[in-house]
Amino acid sequence: MNVQIFIPCFVDQLYPQTAFNMVKVLEKAGCKVSYNTNQTCCGQPAYNAGFWEEAKTICTKFMKDFEGADYIVTPSASCAGFVKNYYAKLFDNSSVHNEVLKLGERTHEFSEFLVKVLGVVDFGAKLQGKATYHDSCAALRECKIKAEPRQLLQHVQGLELVEMADVETCCGFGGTFAVKFEPISVAMADQKIKNAMATGAKYIISTDHSCMMHFGGYAKNKGYELQTMHIADVLASGW
Template sequence: MKVQLFIPCFIDQLYPQTAFNMLKVLQKAGCTVEYNSNQTCCGQPAFNAGFWDDAKEVCTKFLKDFDGADYVVAPSASCTGFVRNYYPKLFDNSSYHNDVKALRDRTFEFSEFLVNVLKIDNLGAKLDLKATYHDSCAGLRECKIKEEPRKLLGNVKGLELVEMKDVETCCGFGGTFAVKFEPISIGMADQKVSNARESGAQCIISTDHSCLMHLDGYIRHKGLPMQTMHIADVLASGW
């Protein structure tokens, strides 16, 4: 099975090891993995900021960069959800309509691709850690991902997974929301981290590094004894 990796901007710049770990896991799962080095952004930041014409230019490039790929897999439910749910609106009644429809059907977030497409929920990972899982808004509401990450994490040897209170509540990042409404954003991060700590977890795991980046910043600023990990980094552990 041929898979094209889409690596979001912030992972490319800030968390490249997560991209390499996703590659490692997909290859172990038997995939032939390709990476188009011409790829850039999915267009979500410009779209969310209201610059739809600029976003459309970026999205058009994305369509061309991933034309013909069997599957497009990303370590981000946020970017995946944007391609699935907002590309059809941007390109409605345009010459790209069919291309967008095809791309939507073959674009997947990493954990849902493993579980729902490859039918794999055990990668042989090992990690001695007590952790809790954070449902990102994009994963939960835009990609409808809930059980897939938990199935994968439930099969990681040595990992004790506990649920935190109000697990489906937003972490407060929301892209530019964290910049425009900083006090509210910080308050939401405080609530999320407090709930995670009350569960007894040492680590917060998620499908989205955007959420984790926000939470990790709060954790480090407060000097709290907690860490964050992307699910790809967890699944690449111990082998």
């Protein structure tokens, strides 16, 4: 199976090891992975900030960069959700509308691709300790991903998965929301971190590094020992 990977801006700049781990897992699943070095951003930051025309320029480049790919896989439900749900709005009633719809169908968040497309849930990963999973808003609400990450994590040897209270509540990051409404954003992170720590978990895991970056910064500031991990890093552990 031919897979072209899309690496989000913040993963490329801040968490490149997650991208390498995603490739490691995909290749173990038998995929032929390719990476177009011309790729840049999916256009979501510009769109969310209200710069729709600028976003259309970026999105048009994205479509060209991934033209002809059988599957597009990304370690970000946020980016996958944007391509799936908002490209059609940007290019509604245009000459590329149908192309955009097909692009959305070919775009998958990493964990959803492993479970729903490949049908693989056990990669022989090993990670000792108790963990809790955070449903990112994009994964849960835009990509309808709920069970898939949990199925994968339940097959990680040595990992005990426990659910925290209010698991579907937002982390408080929300892109520019964290900048524009810092006190609210911090309070939301505080609530989620306290719920995670109440489970006794050593790790908090998610499909989205944006959430994990927010949690990690808050936990570090407070001196908490809770560790954040992307699901790709978990699945690549121990082998």
